[in-house]
Amino acid sequence: MADVTTRINPLFLRDEELRQGIEFLYFAYREFTKEPDTMLAEQGLGRAHHRVIYFIGRQPGISVSDLLSTLRITKQSLSRVLSQLLREGYVRQRPGLRDRRQRLLELSPKGIELERKLTENQRKLLARAYREAGAEAVEGFRKVMLNIMSEEDRARFPAQATPPLSGWRA
Amino acid sequence: MADVTTRINPLFLRDEELRQGIEFLYFAYREFTKEPDTMLAEQGLGRAHHRVIYFIGRQPGISVSDLLSTLRITKQSLSRVLSQLLREGYVRQRPGLRDRRQRLLELSPKGIELERKLTENQRKLLARAYREAGAEAVEGFRKVMLNIMSEEDRARFPAQATPPLSGWRA
DNA sequence: GTGGTTACGTCAGCCATGTTGACATATTCC
DNA sequence: GGAATATGTCAACATGGCTGACGTAACCAC
Numbered sequence: 001m002a003d004v005t006t007r008i009n010p011l012f013l014r015d016e017e018l019r020q021g022i023e024f025l026y027f028a029y030r031e032f033t034k035e036p037d038t039m040l041a042e043q044g045l046g047r048a049h050h051r052v053i054y055f056i057g058r059q060p061g062i063s064v065s066d067l068l069s070t071l072r073i074t075k076q077s078l079s080r081v082l083s084q085l086l087r088e089g090y091v092r093q094r095p096g097l098r099d100r101r102q103r104l105l106e107l108s109p110k111g112i113e114l115e116r117k118l119t120e121n122q123r124k125l126l127a128r129a130y131r132e133a134g135a136e137a138v139e140g141f142r143k144v145m146l147n148i149m150s151e152e153d154r155a156r157f158p159a160q161a162t163p164p165l166s167g168w169r170a
Numbered sequence: 171m172a173d174v175t176t177r178i179n180p181l182f183l184r185d186e187e188l189r190q191g192i193e194f195l196y197f198a199y200r201e202f203t204k205e206p207d208t209m210l211a212e213q214g215l216g217r218a219h220h221r222v223i224y225f226i227g228r229q230p231g232i233s234v235s236d237l238l239s240t241l242r243i244t245k246q247s248l249s250r251v252l253s254q255l256l257r258e259g260y261v262r263q264r265p266g267l268r269d270r271r272q273r274l275l276e277l278s279p280k281g282i283e284l285e286r287k288l289t290e291n292q293r294k295l296l297a298r299a300y301r302e303a304g305a306e307a308v309e310g311f312r313k314v315m316l317n318i319m320s321e322e323d324r325a326r327f328p329a330q331a332t333p334p335l336s337g338w339r340a
Numbered sequence: 341g342t343g344g345t346t347a348c349g350t351c352a353g354c355c356a357t358g359t360t361g362a363c364a365t366a367t368t369c370c
Numbered sequence: 371g372g373a374a375t376a377t378g379t380c381a382a383c384a385t386g387g388c389t390g391a392c393g394t395a396a397c398c399a400c
Contacts, residue, residue, distance in 0.1 A: 015293075018296050018297060019228065019289075019293075021296045021300070021311075021312075022224075022289065024311075024316070024319070025315075027315075027319040027320070027326075028195065029195055030323075031319045031320045031323065046355090046357070048358085051196075063376080063377095064376070064378090065375090072200070074358080074359065075376095075377075075378075076359080076360085076361095077357065079377090079379070080358095081357085096376095099367075099368070099375090099376080100366080100367060101366060101367045102376065103376080119189075122188075123185075123188040123192070125318060126188050126192065126318070127184075127188060128317065129318045130191070130314065130317075132313075133314045133316075134310075134313070136310060137309070137310030137313040137314055138310065138314060139310060140303065140304075140306060140309060140310020140313075141191075141194075141307075141310050141313075141314035142190075142194070143302075143303035143304070143307040143311075144307055144308060144311035145194035145197075145198045146194070146303075147298065147300075147302045147303050148198040148295060148296070148299045149197040149198045149200075149201045150197070153197040156193070156197075216384085216385055216386070218385075218386055218387085233347080233348095235346090235347065235348080243388090244387080245347095245348075246351095246388080247386065247387055247388075249350070250387095251386080253349085253350090269346090269347080270395085270397090271347045272347065272348085272396095273347080273348065273349095342399105343399090344398085344399085345396100345397080345398080345399100346395100346396080346397075346398095348393100348394085349392100349393080349394085349395105350393080351390105351392085351393105352389105352390090353390095354387105354389080355386105355387080355388075355389105356385100356387080356388100357384100357385085358383100358384080358385075359382100359383075359385100360381100360383085361380105362379100362380085362381090364377100364379080364380105365376100365377085365378080365379105366377085367374100367375080367376080368373100368374080368375070368376095369372100369373085369374080370371100370373085
């Protein structure tokens with residue numbers, strides 16, 4: 001990375017700004033997953049396990065098919081990590097009440113603990129970034145990120161009533 | 171994803187907001203790489219090739235070691251994708267002038283064309299997101315993303331003089 | 341000019357995580 | 371009772387990380 005903006009050419013600036021945006025995504029995502037990946041490796045787990053644990057923790061009692069459509073991977077891919085998490089006691093399953101074909105998933109205490117540790121790291125990183133950027137910036141971040149993701153994924157997030165209001169006063 | 175914020179508990183809101191941030195990163199990154207991944211697959215290439223092409227296009231004449239420290243992967247991992255790109259004529263190398271041990275990398279016309287197509291997609295996605303979020307939001311996005319990434323990566327981006335000024339008036 | 345360091349390359353093998361395709365079982369619904 | 375659904379499993383393959391070992395050419399310092 002080097003030799004950047006010098007002259008004031010709107011088209012160039014536009015391209016440069018967009019390229020920076022591309023790199024923001026790449027570099028930020030990399031940093032975001034770095035520490036959890038390390039912690040996971042110590043437990044013989046990988047990033048895929050983190051995702052599964054995360055979303056089960058996020059929505060206890062989630063069905064396998066809901067988890068699949070959240071993750072957008074094949075059931076065979078999920079099976080590999082999920083069955084390991086079940087074997088090693090991070091996750092439990094119980095049959096659905098209404099529909100007994102379902103296996104509803106939830107974290108065991110061990111799973112909750114691991115999820116907490118992993119996510120704690122990302123929460124701290126985000127909290128620091130939010131704090132240093134300020135409440136107004138966080139609102140902008142939210143807006144842009146929501147617009148980047150697919151419409152289906154965006155629908156997971158209920159539109160916020162009043163904009164920030166949410167306690168990010170630095 | 172469901173059953174979210176109902177009562178006004180600051181701690182809960184904080185946790186919910188941070189969890190949403192975590193998911194923003196995951197869902198946005200997924201969408202961001204989706205289309206390019208499809209296009210790459212048609213050429214028998216993968217995401218790793220995209221990164222290499224991208225950063226060579228970003229900084230023509232970059233050395234292998236600079237590329238390695240940008241990507242933070244091992245030379246063996248880079249070698250696999252880079253030598254394929256060389257074989258298939260997307261990338262060229264020439265010896266360094268000052269230091270003839272170096273292999274300076276640049277895109278061929280074919281590589282430039284592929285880079286353009288791939289990045290065009292991401293630029294369009296970002297441009298749309300920026301447009302819909304508005305200039306102020308973009309500035310917030312930038313601030314938060316810069317704070318998420320590592321200090322070293324952040325240093326790749328020269329601090330902007332005046333905040334936006336950059337032509338994102340929707 | 342010799343010897344150590346650096347820049348780059350390559351072979352071999354391992355692991356994680358995605359994919360496709362095929363098939364099995366239990367349950368639900370019409 | 372039969373089709374559709376929810377889940378699981380086996381097998382094989384591709385991608386893209388990793389480590390370890392080794393090789394060559396160029397540079398640099400004494």
